[in-house]
Amino acid sequence: MNNFILKKCFFLFFFIFSFFLFSPVVFSQNLIPLINQYKKETNFLFIQINEYKYSKNGGQVLIASSNNSETIYAAIRDAGAFDKIKISKNLDKLEVIEHIKIPTIKNADQVAASVYLLDIYVSPNDNILYLSTFNSFLDTSSCSKVIIYKFDSQKFSNIFESTPCIGRLQSFNDIAGRLASNDKYIFVSGGNVLSDLYNIDFPGKALCCFNDASYYELNNETNLFNSIVAIDKYRKNKYLKVAIGFRAPEGLFWDPIRSKLWESEHGPRGGDELNAIESGKDYGWPYVTLGADYFNRKKNYFQTKFNTHRGYKEPFFSWVPSIGVSQITQVNGGAFNNFWHSDLLVGSLKEHSIFRLRLLNDKVLYAERIEVGSRIRSLVSKSNSIVASSDNGSLFIIKPLKDQVWSTFPQVDYLEKKEGISKKDLISKTSIFLRLFKKKATQMFE
Secondary structure (H helix, E strand, O other), rough: OOHHHHHHHHHHHHHHHHHHHHHEEEEEEEEEEEEEEEEEEOOOOOEEEEEEEEOOOOOOOEEEOOOOOOEEEEEEEEOOEEEEEOOOOOOOOEEEEEEEEEEOOOOOOOOOOOEEEEEEEOOOOOOOOEEEEEEEEOOOOEEEEEEEEEEOOEEEEEEEEOOOOOOOOHOOOOHHHEEEEOOOEEEEOOOOOHHHHHHOOOOOOOOOOOOOHHHHHHHHOOOOOEEEEEEEEEEEEEEEEEEOOOOOOOEEEEEEEOOOOEEEEEOOOOOOEEEEEEEEEOOOOOOOOOOOOOHHHHOOOOEEEEOOOOOOOOOOOEEOOOOOEEEEEOOOOOHEEEEEEOEEEEOOOOOHHHEEEEEEEOOOEEEEEEEEOOOOEEEEEEOOOOOEOOOOEEEEEEEEEEEEEEEOOOHHHHHHHHHOOHOOOOOOOHHHHHHHHHHHHHHHHH
């Protein structure tokens, strides 16, 4: 009898051990330590910034979340896995509740690729998680490529693979791979791997399979690089190029208020861009840029023209000198809505800041710099906070301080109650200010 019980216990233990060993999901409960806490004054209100040390060894952190969820997803770019993290209601505790491994691919010799995360993204329409990954082989004859996974019901499914194959990873900016979505499409950005192949200042075998092709042939052949691509959410293997001419995309965001796709990218020595993506347009790279040349080159393969965008779709906004742009998000409801409604937030690597862009009549009215103190890699806007990630392994929870408000203008709720101006009739708070100004000015001169 004792032997029978022992055998049952052994098989039960073996089953549980095997489940956790081979399952892609490993459960853990780890509090992420709070290492810094400070307050900062912005143009309209005071904010509190809590810094949490997600990775003790540092590294570039990528994050994703839906607006109303109490959880976020985070990952170190080269860790080969990502974490699901629970945020407490008071925004004062972060706890890792799941650790999930990313699939790997193998070459013909059964050697596994190294997996680098390019982006992690939650579709706001259905709360499905998507991952953009670069699968890299040391053997340059093997097909390194971008793979986009859909992660739903604890299962990964491959929904897109880039062409042509890449033989050598140059930099993550060259690959890009940022994600965004609307109701129908998953959008993905592709960088300037192909143009770098022909740049005399960046020599090296960048491609493994099309070495004799011209840049123009490669640019027509690729299904991703130098482009913004729309992948159909509901029809397998259906995708289309939306626009071309991109250098080093670092941010991508679908704006549900304006029904517009935004892209941010690095320019050379200045000329960082915010682009409003329009179907069928060429955004200029490698032929034009508002930036300057890195080197005094004797040979300019593409005859790139600097300090101009003539002949191509111009940026919606450009930073000169560059700020090292990164991810884009937007305030749309929630704790910041009274002051920052519909504003775009753009991360900055170089300036260690977040830039808040107020848009009016299809232009940037102003750009406010909000210093955070670290290179900001990713941003997500939630109902009660803004979450940012850095290149030093940190996560930042940013929230407004309700008892410390400083504002040149009255709040949206005040205007609605006291002045009879409805929020529904206005696109942004800027419109409210202009309407109020006109109303008061008319009363003064009556």
